Amino acid sequence: MNRLYSVAEIRAIEHAAAAVLPDGALMQRAGQSGANAALDMLPFSTNRARVLVLAGPGNNGGDALEAAAHLAYAGASVTVLHYPPTGESSAERQAALQRARVSDAQFAEAADTDGATDTDAATGTAGAAEALVAGADWNLVVDGLFGIGLKRPLTGAMRSLVEAVNLLKCQVLALDVPSGLNADTGAVVGAEGVAVRATHTITFIADKPGLHTWEGRDHAGLVDVSRLDIDAALFPPASMHVNDVKLFARHLRPRLHSSHKGSYGNVAVIGGARGMAGAPLLAARAALHTGAGRVYALFVDEPLPCDAGQPELMCRGAGDFDLETAALVIGPGLGASSAAAGLLARAIAGDGALLADADALNLIAATPPLREALAGRKHPAVLTPHPLEAARLLECPVAEVQADRVLAARKLAASLNAVVVLKGSGTVIAAPTGAVVINTTGNPALATAGTGDVLAGLCGGLMAQGWPQWEAALGAVWLHGMAADVLVADGAGPIGLTAGELIPAIRVALNRMVQHHGR
Structure with missing residues (x-):
């Protein structure tokens, strides 16, 4: 390493x-x-x-x-x-x-x-x-x-x-x-x-x-x-390393013939405020293609009847769902309504695996009780901010975050008791202990709408399958970037690559990794 x-x-x-x-x-x-x-x-x-x-x-x-x-x-x-x-x-x-x-x-x-x-x-x-x-x-x-x-x-x-x-x-x-x-x-x-x-x-x-x-x-x-x-x-x-498959390879396990969908956990993606249904669907599709057994797309507003492009997803209203039954990915297209804040408070209060992204991060930044509850969780959450979201959480200018990305990620991880994925060129993953990993996969093809939603769903899918938060974050960021690298090498980018195209490439990369490294 x-x-x-x-x-x-x-x-x-x-x-x-x-x-x-x-x-x-x-x-x-x-x-x-x-x-x-x-x-x-x-x-x-x-x-x-x-x-x-x-x-x-x-x-x-x-x-x-x-x-x-x-x-x-x-x-x-x-x-x-x-x-x-x-x-x-x-x-x-x-x-x-x-x-x-x-x-x-x-x-x-x-x-x-x-x-x-x-x-x-x-x-x-x-x-x-x-x-x-x-x-x-x-x-x-x-x-x-x-x-x-x-x-x-x-x-x-x-x-x-x-x-x-x-x-x-x-x-x-x-x-x-x-x-x-x-x-x-x-x-x-x-x-x-x-x-x-x-x-x-x-x-x-x-x-x-x-x-x-x-x-x-x-x-x-x-x-x-x-x-x-x-x-x-x-x-x-x-205390700092370059991201490497060796850091998470022990979780790359071949599937047993006797396994079933219940063997691979549930993911619930919470978001989908009016006009923003695409974000949770991208995250949910990524979780499904990462291997989660069941994936729910939960909508803060009126749920879609189904995802016509991915009918395997279960579309539900978020208010009636038992959040203790799944690894939670909250934030893609969540909005800033009182209902969204209430769902986020419920998610943070639970004991299960939790990833907060996008609008969830903005709500945490603006709501001290949510910040305190997040920092007090027994099991650290995974936070996936881009630089602007990180700046809101740190209450500083974006330029200050970018001026020292390692320091910014460490500050967030320590203050919020979370595994922090500070996205951007050379994504920085920081643990509450101060450990830092910098990721070197990925390319400018990822600079397009929706790729962060895909990353969130990918990480949630790994956590649902039993990966600890730290290794899930490392593996998700590495796979996300590698999928983009493969697509660009095949001529599908970087210009014009869309977030949805990453999902099948992530599935291929994950299966190949399991074949090569799995035990």
Whole structure:
């Protein structure tokens, strides 16, 4: 399982490793790893490859200089755009610079970086850097401008340089983190900031959450991890992970021939206020195709006589249904009426599996007694907010949620005693204990109405079959994204994919997973 570490944790690991290794060993290993990753991206005949290496003023620049030397020795035509530090350079960076200078790499010294360090943004004055970037047919650009310590947005000449790199059509390899990206949060540094859009990132020591959520997914590209041969004993237990089938595989069980519909639980989807019948039907269909034995679509207003597209669903009025007999998914198309609030209060008061989505979340945000009742449940509920719903629950701007999605999800999970699924690019799943998982399946095809309803029903279907809340949330988010990935790979998106198309793809993915992982 791929562990994720914060910048502070990685700094501590780096410090501990450096104390027991020869001087400069970590930088040398990072440079070699970066060069190996670059060589894998270059044409078969390295001698004809043109590589531009961007070496910033700090230790990330030192990693880039080491990589440049290795690439030059391997026969690539390497040009180094070098931003020297204005202050004292570290000994290991100075040694890396010397190795690069005695190689066949060609150097272009950049303009003054205005005192930039590895923890400050370069400003500087405009020079010929953009012309160098745009003036050759590069096979690869290696980004070693800034590492994990960047605090301020890129401005001036450095901003222009990054913008020029982002206009190129070639592959871009980021060393550790794309320059301009916050490694902890996945946000581009600064409200109007820029960051390198890499096609690949080779990240050092350990994986970082910011590479997998929010804007990080648009900037990091394919992520590989080089642990730099650091002793495993120096890594503390991780509280964050990348979502993986291994995290929920124990619940993927083949069905017994002697089973029946009662073996697989009931799901009741509660919603369907006037004019919003589609949302609960999507959720109910997803629960059915996920394998729940019986699925009810419960309407807060007048129920439909049936779902003509899925007659296996049972359409009922929500007020007369015994909510203790099913795993509950409440919120899709629920509305904000007093009847909706009453149903939500009843659902929260029960002891069974509960997932709250959409309008249910808005009612909880606006109603302190519902919030208190939710936090006091014996069995934590699953909450599936999108960023705006999360902002309402946290009583903060949406921008604050997106600025640190991991922190926002953790705050919600702790304050509401719930498993929180903060939807969006790189969905964040957080437990009340502080554990966090970031999901890497899925794509922009999911940015369409109804996909959240499908996710809610999918998770409810897993809970009805006995999956604990945490594993159900992990499995549902992973399957939901994988279905979208498969559909896009088959040409059915991302443009124009509809939520209903996900449902049969989810069923196929789940059955294949059971065949492969089930016991």
